[in-house]
Amino acid sequence: MSVKTPVIVVNFKTYLEASGPAAVELARLCSQISRDSGASIVVAPPLPDISLVASSVDIPVFAQHLDPVPSGSTTGHVTVENARSSGARGTLVNHSERRIKIAEIHEVIDRCRKAELETIVCTNNLAVSKACAAMEPDFVAIEPPELIGGDVSVTTANPKIVSDTVEAIRSISGNVHVLTGAGVKNGKDVSKALELGTEGVLLSSGVVKAKDRKSVLQDLVSGLR
Amino acid sequence: MSVKTPVIVVNFKTYLEASGPAAVELARLCSQISRDSGASIVVAPPLPDISLVASSVDIPVFAQHLDPVPSGSTTGHVTVENARSSGARGTLVNHSERRIKIAEIHEVIDRCRKAELETIVCTNNLAVSKACAAMEPDFVAIEPPELIGGDVSVTTANPKIVSDTVEAIRSISGNVHVLTGAGVKNGKDVSKALELGTEGVLLSSGVVKAKDRKSVLQDLVSGLR
Amino acid sequence: MSVKTPVIVVNFKTYLEASGPAAVELARLCSQISRDSGASIVVAPPLPDISLVASSVDIPVFAQHLDPVPSGSTTGHVTVENARSSGARGTLVNHSERRIKIAEIHEVIDRCRKAELETIVCTNNLAVSKACAAMEPDFVAIEPPELIGGDVSVTTANPKIVSDTVEAIRSISGNVHVLTGAGVKNGKDVSKALELGTEGVLLSSGVVKAKDRKSVLQDLVSGLR
Amino acid sequence: MSVKTPVIVVNFKTYLEASGPAAVELARLCSQISRDSGASIVVAPPLPDISLVASSVDIPVFAQHLDPVPSGSTTGHVTVENARSSGARGTLVNHSERRIKIAEIHEVIDRCRKAELETIVCTNNLAVSKACAAMEPDFVAIEPPELIGGDVSVTTANPKIVSDTVEAIRSISGNVHVLTGAGVKNGKDVSKALELGTEGVLLSSGVVKAKDRKSVLQDLVSGLR
Numbered sequence: 082m083s084v085k086t087p088v089i090v091v092n093f094k095t096y097l098e099a100s101g102p103a104a105v106e107l108a109r110l111c112s113q114i115s116r117d118s119g120a121s122i123v124v125a126p127p128l129p130d131i132s133l134v135a136s137s138v139d140i141p142v143f144a145q146h147l148d149p150v151p152s153g154s155t156t157g158h159v160t161v162e163n164a165r166s167s168g169a170r171g172t173l174v175n176h177s178e179r180r181i182k183i184a185e186i187h188e189v190i191d192r193c194r195k196a197e198l199e200t201i202v203c204t205n206n207l208a209v210s211k212a213c214a215a216m217e218p219d220f221v222a223i224e225p226p227e228l229i230g231g232d233v234s235v236t237t238a239n240p241k242i243v244s245d246t247v248e249a250i251r252s253i254s255g256n257v258h259v260l261t262g263a264g265v266k267n268g269k270d271v272s273k274a275l276e277l278g279t280e281g282v283l284l285s286s287g288v289v290k291a292k293d294r295k296s297v298l299q300d301l302v303s304g305l306r
Numbered sequence: 307m308s309v310k311t312p313v314i315v316v317n318f319k320t321y322l323e324a325s326g327p328a329a330v331e332l333a334r335l336c337s338q339i340s341r342d343s344g345a346s347i348v349v350a351p352p353l354p355d356i357s358l359v360a361s362s363v364d365i366p367v368f369a370q371h372l373d374p375v376p377s378g379s380t381t382g383h384v385t386v387e388n389a390r391s392s393g394a395r396g397t398l399v400n401h402s403e404r405r406i407k408i409a410e411i412h413e414v415i416d417r418c419r420k421a422e423l424e425t426i427v428c429t430n431n432l433a434v435s436k437a438c439a440a441m442e443p444d445f446v447a448i449e450p451p452e453l454i455g456g457d458v459s460v461t462t463a464n465p466k467i468v469s470d471t472v473e474a475i476r477s478i479s480g481n482v483h484v485l486t487g488a489g490v491k492n493g494k495d496v497s498k499a500l501e502l503g504t505e506g507v508l509l510s511s512g513v514v515k516a517k518d519r520k521s522v523l524q525d526l527v528s529g530l531r
Numbered sequence: 532m533s534v535k536t537p538v539i540v541v542n543f544k545t546y547l548e549a550s551g552p553a554a555v556e557l558a559r560l561c562s563q564i565s566r567d568s569g570a571s572i573v574v575a576p577p578l579p580d581i582s583l584v585a586s587s588v589d590i591p592v593f594a595q596h597l598d599p600v601p602s603g604s605t606t607g608h609v610t611v612e613n614a615r616s617s618g619a620r621g622t623l624v625n626h627s628e629r630r631i632k633i634a635e636i637h638e639v640i641d642r643c644r645k646a647e648l649e650t651i652v653c654t655n656n657l658a659v660s661k662a663c664a665a666m667e668p669d670f671v672a673i674e675p676p677e678l679i680g681g682d683v684s685v686t687t688a689n690p691k692i693v694s695d696t697v698e699a700i701r702s703i704s705g706n707v708h709v710l711t712g713a714g715v716k717n718g719k720d721v722s723k724a725l726e727l728g729t730e731g732v733l734l735s736s737g738v739v740k741a742k743d744r745k746s747v748l749q750d751l752v753s754g755l756r
Numbered sequence: 757m758s759v760k761t762p763v764i765v766v767n768f769k770t771y772l773e774a775s776g777p778a779a780v781e782l783a784r785l786c787s788q789i790s791r792d793s794g795a796s797i798v799v800a801p802p803l804p805d806i807s808l809v810a811s812s813v814d815i816p817v818f819a820q821h822l823d824p825v826p827s828g829s830t831t832g833h834v835t836v837e838n839a840r841s842s843g844a845r846g847t848l849v850n851h852s853e854r855r856i857k858i859a860e861i862h863e864v865i866d867r868c869r870k871a872e873l874e875t876i877v878c879t880n881n882l883a884v885s886k887a888c889a890a891m892e893p894d895f896v897a898i899e900p901p902e903l904i905g906g907d908v909s910v911t912t913a914n915p916k917i918v919s920d921t922v923e924a925i926r927s928i929s930g931n932v933h934v935l936t937g938a939g940v941k942n943g944k945d946v947s948k949a950l951e952l953g954t955e956g957v958l959l960s961s962g963v964v965k966a967k968d969r970k971s972v973l974q975d976l977v978s979g980l981r
Contacts, residue, residue, distance in 0.1 A: 095377045095384070101357060101391030128384050129369070129392035131354035132326060133361065144354070146382025152320045156510075157371025157404030159320070159353050166326030167354035175858065179382030183850065183858040187884050209862050211890035215928060216883045253890060253928065285381075400633065408625065408633040412659050433666045434637050440661035440703060478665060478703065545827045545834070551807060551841030578834050579806035579819070579842035582776060586808065594804070596832025602770045606960075607821025607854030609770070609803050616776025617804035629832030735831075 083170065084141055084199055084219070085121040086258055087305050088281035089271070089298075091288050092125045092145065092173065099289045104130040105137050110294055112138040120302035121281075125173055128159055135168025143201070144172040146179045149188035161192040171199030173283075175213070177224055183212070190218045201283065203262055210246050214253040220260050221250055222283040228264030235264035235273050247278035267297075271304025281305075308395065309366055309424055309444070310346040311483055312530050313506035314496070314523075316513050317350045317370065317398065324514045329355040330362050335519055337363040345527035346506075350398055353384055360393025368426070369397040371404045374413035386417040396424030398508075400438070402449055408437070415443045426508065428487055435471050439478040445485050446475055447508040453489030460489035460498050472503035492522075496529025506530075533620065534591055534649055534669070535571040536708055537755050538731035539721070539748075541738050542575045542595065542623065549739045554580040555587050560744055562588040570752035571731075575623055578609055585618025593651070594622040596629045599638035611642040621649030623733075625663070627674055633662070640668045651733065653712055660696050664703040670710050671700055672733040678714030685714035685723050697728035717747075721754025731755075758845060759816055759874055759894070760796040761933055762980050763956035764946070764973075766963050767800045767820065767848065774964045779805040780812050785969055787813040795977035796956075800848055803834055810843025818876070819847040821854045824863035836867040846874030848958075850888070852899055858887070865893045876958065878937055885921050889928040895935050896925055897958040903939030910939035910948050922953035942972075946979025956980075 091111055093099035099107045104126040115122040116139075125143040126134045135142040148158035164172060174189050175181050181189075186202060193200045200218040204210040210223050225242040228235060235243060247259050261274035262283040274282050282301075291297040316336055318324035324332045329351040340347040341364075350368040351359045360367040373383035389397060399414050400406050406414075411427060418425045425443040429435040435448050450467040453460060460468060472484050486499035487508040499507050507526075516522040541561055543549035549557045554576040565572040566589075575593040576584045585592040598608035614622060624639050625631050631639075636652060643650045650668040654660040660673050675692040678685060685693060697709050711724035712733040724732050732751075741747040766786055768774035774782045779801040790797040791814075800818040801809045810817040823833035839847060849864050850856050856864075861877060868875045875893040879885040885898050900917040903910060910918060922934050933956075936949035940957040949957050957976075966972040 092381060095380045095388050097377045097387055097391060100377065100388045101393065127388045128353050129356035129388055129394070132358035136358065152322045152325065155320045155403055156317060156401040157398065162322055163320050163325045163352045163354055166322060168326065169354070173382065176381040178380055180857045180859050182855045183861060183884055183887060184855050184880055186858060187881070205859055206862070208891045209858055212858060212887040215886035215890050405632045405634050407630045408636060408659055408662060409630050409655055411633060412656070430634055431637070434633055436665035437633060437662040440665050441658045542831060545830045545838050547827050547837055547841060550827070550838045551843065577838045578803050579838055579844070581804035582808035583811065602772045602775065605770045605853055606767060606851040607848065612772055613770050613775045613802045613804055616772060616778070618776065619804070623832065626831040628830055
């Protein structure tokens with residue numbers, strides 16, 4: 082695996098504040114913070130910006146979604162090999178905003194393994210987390226519904242949700258790294274996420290929509306120590 | 307409308323021969339031929355390469371597919387506004403390899419109109435061509451099944467299929483430009499396509515998989531005159 | 532066409548109040564009202580109840596959705612031929628709660644025509660209504676967003692929405708019957724729907740959730756005269 | 757669990773030979789063989805025939821697919837509660853001809869558990885089998901690609917594929933019953949399926965398309981002893 086852990090994964094989603102030239106700008110900021118702090122940071126820009134972002138920064142660039150189809154006569158899809166040609170080093174899979182079929186999750190993981198791309202499969206509860214761990218992606222990012230949205234953070238909510246999921250995933254496979262995929266807003270949340278047994282965090286608006294992105298990122302990476 | 311007609315639209319599909327750096331290379335060749343010949347050429351590279359291709363060439367870059375969702379919390383989709391931020395000037399819609407729902411076609415056309423992106427809706431038969439024309443995209447690219455694949459070309463097959471579809475579309479709307487979306491391999495086919503009442507062609511492997519892409523493109527644009 | 536117009540189409544949706552034995556009961560009530568009043572009534576029960584309902588009543592039974600796939604190795608779908616074997620006489624297509632791709636709409640219409648099943652395609656706005664009319668289903672049921680939900684009825688809302696859509700559909704095809712698919716709650720609304728140029732109504736909760744379904748149905752059919 | 761094991765599950769798919777009145781006829785034959793032999797048989801007729809078949813036979817009737825949506829305003833779907841109202845006792849989930857998203861598989865299992873319906877989740881390889889077992893449906897029906905189609909049967913193919921999958925599922929959960937979902941044509945195959953550790957079989961055309969269905973069914977149940 083080439084992505085170092087613990088890691089902070091920044092999902093740009095399709096926010097216009099992080100699209101086109103603004104995607105390159107945010108990726109460069111993440112890259113600078115990574116260089117300055119030594120922290121491992123991964124960025125997942127909008128799909129149309131992968132090539133340009135990957136040619137602009139040294140930190141790993143991930144796709145937000147890949148289609149389990151072969152390259153060739155598959156117009157309008159993004160294949161694993163397309164992503165690799167464009168400089169991507171991995172991909173999110175089954176994000177809550179882009180759920181896919183179970184056979185597709187397996188096929189994307191399989192194709193990515195062959196193409197040496199890494200996979201972060203997003204899951205919505207304990208049973209689905211175990212199910213996805215059984216397919217042995219590189220990462221499972223757990224998004225307990227209790228932690229999504231609002232002001233609830235992993236430090237204040239019942240932390241047992243996270244540690245129980247980590248344990249359940251461990252019972253299925255020892256090869257899967259777990260990320261805290263919801264409820265992270267600051268460095269303290271990052272610390273707590275690591276303390277609960279996960280090896281990093283996946284977050285989005287906390288960074289993308291921040292007034293002072295640099296300060297937010299510096300605070301987040303401080304939580305990795 | 308900013309795309310000049312008659313036009314040659316080159317769909318790179320997800321071919322690895324036209325993905326990543328190779329997408330930029332092919333787009334540059336198309337751009338050069340356009341400049342040299344004065345012909346209108348549009349390129350539709352793989353989605354991850356839109357930003358990089360659009361920042362590398364002057365000819366219009368189109369997406370191969372856009373999702374009818376708003377920008378923001380829509381991970382893994384490509385929004386109309388994402389595409390515009392990344393430099394795209396239009397999009398294919400409902401390609402035979404990426405069919406979408408009718409309400410989605412309408413929503414993509416509507417969102418593109420507001421964002422000043424142009425739309426090429428692909429259709430598979432006369433009835434669907436009429437249906438799509440009723441939603442008034444900029445272009446309808448007709449792909450009569452009789453012309454898809456094999457060595458059948460629009461010059462040798464029954465040309466009535468194309469001219470009948472043009473006429474049917476005209477009966478629905480005078481604002482829609484029609485492209486010949488199948489059966490075009492060379493300059494002679496392009497001439498025939500124009501003669502039958504369409505205002506250009508949409509093609510893919512004939513260019514992408516060609517041994518000598520430059521000669522093929524030069525031959526194709528010769529048919530526009 | 533075997534469905535007589537003007538017609539009242541009752542969509543049972545998946546309401547438990549109209550599912551299983553309760554679907555048969557409601558269908559029998561509709562059948563009785565039809566017999567007593569001479570009014571044309573069509574029922575669309577939950578999919579699992581088609582066979583049982585069709586064997587229990589004489590009025591036409593429609594599916595709520597059919598899949599554009601062949602009969603045979605297509606587990607979990609409902610084919611046009613399945614529906615016919617089960618006694619269905621037609622189907623809703625592209626209901627707002629079950630949108631399908633444009634090529635699928637065309638294929639369902641085409642397969643139904645061959646199987647002598649009738650089609651009611653649901654549409655959400657003027658452009659999509661025209662598009663669907665171009666594919667010549669038996670009926671287009673228009674659901675102007677302005678009329679959906681709340682207490683707005685076709686008699687009180689701006690009636691121009693409906694008459695404009697009727698006119699637009701007429702400009703595309705003279706063979707398509709138009710239904711008012713939203714904003715109908717009582718006999719007065721039915722009268723207004725006919726007055727505006729449509730040939731019937733499609734409604735659901737107004738009947739299914741009514742405390743006194745018999746009175747509601749009697750009132751509705753009174754509007755057909 | 758109300759379905760007794762070992763069990764033979766007959767999927768009628770959408771074959772016209774087992775649709776409408778012919779679905780009732782085949783279900784009655786299965787019911788008779790079950791009564792005569794004491795064997796546990798489950799039938800999964802086309803969706804529109806569930807109510808009628810369930811009211812005609814005593815053996816358990818399963819849906820071929822259910823949608824993970826609530827009952828009510830969900831036209832054209834089949835909800836778990838619809839299926840129960842119509843007399844179904846369980847459902848196939850994620851059949852190879854009707855794949856669904858992983859979160860949907862989990863939701864259908866969850867809804868079925870609450871509604872006391874049983875679930876048979878179909879899987880296509882070892883990793884996906886483990887993944888589905890982690891969500892603890894009542895049954896996992898494994899369809900090793902090596903066994904699908906042609907004349908390959910579980911008795912002649914490498915039996916290790918089946919026993920390895922059973923073992924892998926056991927390592928995930930002790931509560932999941934495993935069915936052999938491919939490669940079964942006769943009583944000998946049924947015996948072999950049980951010998952390899954599975955608790956029954958799921959088959960379709962072997963019964964539905966048989967010239968002498970009664971003999972085929974009698975032979976199959978003989979393999980259960």
